[in-house]
Amino acid sequence: MFLTPNNRILFIYIFTHLLIYSFIHLLIVLRMVKITNVLLLFTFMVCSGFTWKASHDAAANDIPEMAPDTTYLRLETRIAEGNNDVEENGLTGDIYFNSTDLELCHDRGSTGNQAIGLRFTTIFLPPGAEITKAYIQFTADESVNIPGMLTISGEDSADSEPFQAEPYDVSARPRTYASIEWMPNNWQADESTALQRTADISEIVQEIVNKSDFTGMDFAMTFVIEGEGKHIAKAYELNPQAAPMLYVEYDY
Numbered sequence: 001m002f003l004t005p006n007n008r009i010l011f012i013y014i015f016t017h018l019l020i021y022s023f024i025h026l027l028i029v030l031r032m033v034k035i036t037n038v039l040l041l042f043t044f045m046v047c048s049g050f051t052w053k054a055s056h057d058a059a060a061n062d063i064p065e066m067a068p069d070t071t072y073l074r075l076e077t078r079i080a081e082g083n084n085d086v087e088e089n090g091l092t093g094d095i096y097f098n099s100t101d102l103e104l105c106h107d108r109g110s111t112g113n114q115a116i117g118l119r120f121t122t123i124f125l126p127p128g129a130e131i132t133k134a135y136i137q138f139t140a141d142e143s144v145n146i147p148g149m150l151t152i153s154g155e156d157s158a159d160s161e162p163f164q165a166e167p168y169d170v171s172a173r174p175r176t177y178a179s180i181e182w183m184p185n186n187w188q189a190d191e192s193t194a195l196q197r198t199a200d201i202s203e204i205v206q207e208i209v210n211k212s213d214f215t216g217m218d219f220a221m222t223f224v225i226e227g228e229g230k231h232i233a234k235a236y237e238l239n240p241q242a243a244p245m246l247y248v249e250y251d252y
Helices: 005-048 202-209
Strands: 051-053 072-078 085-088 101-105 115-123 130-137 150-155 175-182 219-227 230-234 245-251
Touching: 072 115, 085 101, 101 115, 101 219, 115 245, 130 202, 150 202, 175 202, 202 219
Parallel strands: none
Antiparallel strands: 051 072, 072 245, 085 115, 101 230, 115 219, 130 245, 150 175, 150 219
16 A cells, blocks of 8 residues: 555654654663662752862963863761760760860860760761762861871761760760771961861761662761860850851762
């Protein structure tokens, strides 16, 4: 049977659109997981007030292909209230909620070497995120520098509970397997630079993100700092804008 010119045009039109629709459907099926991940990431970025940073520091005469790729996702969140940066007396276990500074970690003879608890709240991190860099940024309160090794660990919880006025509530919390050692250099009062920044704690953050019950939505993450020596950081009660800050870079 032969098609008339009009029927031939109609046939080509219908056949072409069927091919297009089939191709689109195939793409949707193949990309379903990827699209879901993108939408999920968008949700986390909006909720956390993310920063997407693209840095191009190469000189104008550099070859573009040689420029480093430094595009990454990150979050920054400070201690949000006074009850979230606390000191635990090293001799009695008493918890101090209202101190204007944080001694890392020796205060005086009556307290010994304290345990410092830092609970960061309202965090949004997508499950499955790969943590590439993380640290806690302090602001120096005084120019007091007694050398000593500090150990930082995380609370082994996908959403840590608030600190309680119970003896040893900081040091008795279950810990992450990962921990890091940090020996601060000399601090100057009111400085908040790389010198007041902890060693990289990405392994600790990654362990928490990898927990099976981790949802990543509006959760709290707690870190415990113990050790010797003395460096004094500003607490939330002294200046909320200078309170300890958690910084995390991640891929997703």
